[in-house]
Amino acid sequence: KQEVTQIPAALSVPEGENLVLNCSFTDSAIYNLQWFRQDPGKGLTSLLLIQSSQREQTSGRLNASLDKSSGRSTLYIAASQPGDSATYLCAVLQYNNNDMRFGAGTRLTVKP
């Protein structure tokens, strides 16, 4: 059974700092991995989608990497801003399985 873990659970950094959020999963036979952002009381916004054959994806100040063999993904945020404050969720989808499994999230606070 796929288990997704995100570390740390919460992170507080000063504005401008580069930071890394971690995601690990127990079953490496994944189809893709998706990073989402969730603001308090809001829905999920997709940030990056990495297919199993890819090693990384980039969008603006965000870079996500995937190491399937070790069951890990990282989300790198460059030059953090207060507007980046949110909960970041990692989710994996396996082949022939409709149950996208989510981690519990990392709650990020970027202080001005």
Added chain:
Amino acid sequence: NAGVMQNPRHLVRRRGQEARLRCSPMKGHSHVYWYRQLPEEGLKFMVYLQKENIIDESGMPKERFSAEFPKEGPSILRIQQVVRGDSAAYFCASSLQSDGGYGYTFGSGTRLTVV
């Protein structure tokens, strides 16, 4: 493209009443997924539907919960005789492909409060 539309955004029901949550997928998407997020917990899969078919309901509670995706109109998640423990955020997602190859797009959710 309006994205995935869910309504209502907030729903308050008394114990024993019925709750009906609606989801319209993104234009062109025919695969719909429902997730539940309990307070301070992660998102849990409930059900996967295509038009007029329930494909996977392995995450649905056995009683009181049902879902449909009719040929015309939105997908409906129905909770009968709600209890306090049903209070949660319910999210709908849609995908272009059945295997989710292009990822899932989520709606803003319906926050159900049972009083």
